[in-house]
Amino acid sequence: xxxxxxxxxxxxxxxxxxxxxxxxxxxxxxxxxxxxxxxxxxxxxxxxxxxxxxxxxxxxxxxxxxxxxxxxxxxxxxxxxxxxxxxxxxxxxxxxxxxxxxxxxxxxxxxxx
Amino acid sequence: xxxxxxxxxxxxxxxxxxxxxxxxxxxxxxxxxxxxxxxxxxxxxxxxxxxxxxxxxxxxxxxxxxxxxxxxxxxxxxxxxxxxxxxxxxxxxxxxxxxxxxxxxxxxxxx
Numbered sequence: 617x618x619x620x621x622x623x624x625x626x627x628x629x630x631x632x633x634x635x636x637x638x639x640x641x642x643x644x645x646x647x648x649x650x651x652x653x654x655x656x657x658x659x660x661x662x663x664x665x666x667x668x669x670x671x672x673x674x675x676x677x678x679x680x681x682x683x684x685x686x687x688x689x690x691x692x693x694x695x696x697x698x699x700x701x702x703x704x705x706x707x708x709x710x711x712x713x714x715x716x717x718x719x720x721x722x723x724x725x726x727x728x729x
Numbered sequence: 730x731x732x733x734x735x736x737x738x739x740x741x742x743x744x745x746x747x748x749x750x751x752x753x754x755x756x757x758x759x760x761x762x763x764x765x766x767x768x769x770x771x772x773x774x775x776x777x778x779x780x781x782x783x784x785x786x787x788x789x790x791x792x793x794x795x796x797x798x799x800x801x802x803x804x805x806x807x808x809x810x811x812x813x814x815x816x817x818x819x820x821x822x823x824x825x826x827x828x829x830x831x832x833x834x835x836x837x838x839x840x
Contacts, residue, residue, distance in 0.1 A: 720771040
């Protein structure tokens with residue numbers, strides 16, 4: 617089975633722009649979670665989607681949003697980018713809700729200038 | 730403070746054993762995980778342990794769980810240069826199945 621695929625791998629944007637990141641989960645996995653990783657804050661949970669519905673949400677401003685499609689692929693969007701949004705954004709998929717193992721993609725490295 | 734705590738760095742000699750420690754706070758956590766992150770890469774699941782187990786061994790990896798002290802450790806036998814990475818401990822909360830992460834321990838291998 618193919619693993620979790622995130623695109624693009626690298627992005628450079630400027631302040632005020634918006635960005636969309638994509639995540640394709642492992643085939644058969646229905647849950648997708650997103651994390652932000654920075655050197656100062658470590659791994660921070662953004663949100664989790666299951667069956668096209670957001671199930672859990674972390675403590676991030678409304679500029680961060682996401683969605684999940686019927687094929688379980690997910691996108692996250694960040695609007696009005698700020699310098700502090702520069703980070704590695706990681707997507708993880710799991711079979712479903714519950715204490716399932718999360719499998720991670722390689723991440724998208726976003727740099728905001 | 731963080732709910733899951735780890736030391737930030739561990740330095741060991743090649744060939745020695747590495748022991749990475751983690752403390753957590755939620756006694757109801759069902760599963761505890763160890764993930765590995767190499768530079769520029771995502772997180773790779775190394776191993777996990779159910780909360781009703783004390784120990785789990787998988788080749789060079791040994792996980793020990795002390796529920797009374799809420800302490801989890803990962804032992805890597807015969808540490809190699811390829812083991813250089815950041816190791817994350819995580820617990821899963823029964824309330825919402827959310828993963829709670831430690832800050833990660835950077836393992837440095839000395840020749």
